[in-house]
Amino acid sequence: MKYKFLGDTGVLVSELCLGTMTFGGEGYFEVMGKVDQLEATAQVKTAFEKGINFFDTANVYSYGRAEEMLGAAFTDLALCRDEVVIATKARGRMYPGANQIGLSRLHLMSSVDSSLHRLGMDYIDVFYVHGVDEYTALEETMRGLEDLVRSGKVRYIGVSNHTAWQIMKANGIAEKNGWTKFVACQHYYSIAGRELERELVPMMKDQNLALMPWSPLAGGFLSGKFTRNNESTGDNRRDSFDFPPVDKEKAYDIIEAIQPIAENHGVSVAQIALAWLLHQKSVTSVIIGAKRPDQLLDNIAAVDVTLTAEELAILDRVSAIKPEYPAWMIERQSRDRLIQ
Ligand SMILES: NC(=O)c1ccc[n+]([C@@H]2O[C@H](COP(=O)([O-])OP(=O)(O)OC[C@H]3O[C@@H](n4cnc5c(N)ncnc54)[C@H](OP(=O)(O)O)[C@@H]3O)[C@@H](O)[C@H]2O)c1
Numbered sequence: 001m002k003y004k005f006l007g008d009t010g011v012l013v014s015e016l017c018l019g020t021m022t023f024g025g026e027g028y029f030e031v032m033g034k035v036d037q038l039e040a041t042a043q044v045k046t047a048f049e050k051g052i053n054f055f056d057t058a059n060v061y062s063y064g065r066a067e068e069m070l071g072a073a074f075t076d077l078a079l080c081r082d083e084v085v086i087a088t089k090a091r092g093r094m095y096p097g098a099n100q101i102g103l104s105r106l107h108l109m110s111s112v113d114s115s116l117h118r119l120g121m122d123y124i125d126v127f128y129v130h131g132v133d134e135y136t137a138l139e140e141t142m143r144g145l146e147d148l149v150r151s152g153k154v155r156y157i158g159v160s161n162h163t164a165w166q167i168m169k170a171n172g173i174a175e176k177n178g179w180t181k182f183v184a185c186q187h188y189y190s191i192a193g194r195e196l197e198r199e200l201v202p203m204m205k206d207q208n209l210a211l212m213p214w215s216p217l218a219g220g221f222l223s224g225k226f227t228r229n230n231e232s233t234g235d236n237r238r239d240s241f242d243f244p245p246v247d248k249e250k251a252y253d254i255i256e257a258i259q260p261i262a263e264n265h266g267v268s269v270a271q272i273a274l275a276w277l278l279h280q281k282s283v284t285s286v287i288i289g290a291k292r293p294d295q296l297l298d299n300i301a302a303v304d305v306t307l308t309a310e311e312l313a314i315l316d317r318v319s320a321i322k323p324e325y326p327a328w329m330i331e332r333q334s335r336d337r338l339i340q
Pocket residue numbers: 018019020021022032033056057130160161186187213214215216217218219220221223225235236237238268270287288289290291294295296298299
């Protein structure tokens with residue numbers, strides 16, 4: 001397991017992060033999996049023993065149950081708080097009330113208190129805003145986050161599912177006011193979903209922001225169990241929950257390109273899909289998710305896969321995104337800027 005810096009913070013996180021969206025399985029989240037406390041504790045134990053020091057949850061996962069289970073797992077395993085980096089999030093609706101949603105100072109402040117209570121912890125290492133709130137001014141959100149950091153309840157702040165310009169604007173507001181800036185981005189990224197390479201990845205590189213890809217297997221689609229001839233194998237989340245959206249024809253081309261590479265390495269298709277992400281320079285820590293112990297072990301083993309330049313080129317070609325304006329114009333106009 002390698003460790004990478006969380007942006008400019010000096011904090012090291014493992015190149016894999018354990019996601020907890022399968023913990024609990026209550027209500028809307030039932031389709032993700034119904035990992036119970038014993039299994040959740042076993043997942044955390046396996047992950048920690050394999051070198052994972054980074055754990056991702058959110059207030060909305062099973063409406064707080066995932067946070068409770070993650071906290072209980074740390075207590076059960078008597079893990080030292082300082083040895084792990086814990087991330088949680090807020091934005092989604094938790095309760096029916098008018099203000100139980102969004103990125104207002106009001107909701108962020110109460111969300112952090114509730115998350116700390118459920119986790120049984122005194123502080124959150126990385127607190128993400130879980131998505132865009134079009135009804136709250138960025139100044140309001142950034143000021144609320146600054147106060148959370150100053151209060152000691154939050155160490156670092158991160159941003160999820162925002163556009164590049166929104167992140168730049170938010171950090172600009174923070175910088176102008178001497179407030180805490182976002183250090184990490186949690187966005188969807190997989191070999192079948194590379195759209196963030198257009199604007200977000202260059203921005204993150206320029207700003208030295210950490211990138212934590214979510215749904216690295218596109219919700220299980222890239223595990224190899226779905227093929228053109230067998231779209232459903234039963235008891236899979238993607239059977240009834242078609243998310244994240246995938247261009248299926250292109251994804252099958254990608255899976256077919258992965259298969260011989262996986263066979264050559266003697267590993268699973270899932271491991272190659274994860275290894276491809278781990279080989280991307282922009283990626284800090286890939287957030288893996290598992291419904292069963294064998295999936296977790298399979299996914300963790302991806303850190304041992306080294307892809308050759310030729311294999312990376314094959315995978316890059318089959319999964320490349322179409323150039324979009326102004327990217328193709330910038331590339332064209334930049335050609336004669338090269339020193340021959
Ligand atoms: N910020 C956000 O908006 C956001 C959104 C989504 C997720 N996340 C975070 O990212 C984490 C990971 O997301 P994800 O769960 O969607 O990741 P994923 O890796 O794309 O999908 C995980 C699912 O794929 C299947 N799977 C995993 N490994 C497998 C293997 N080796 N072989 C066969 N099937 C396998 C399992 O479901 P089945 O067995 O049912 O197929 C598993 O639950 C979450 O836990 C959460 O922490 C964040």
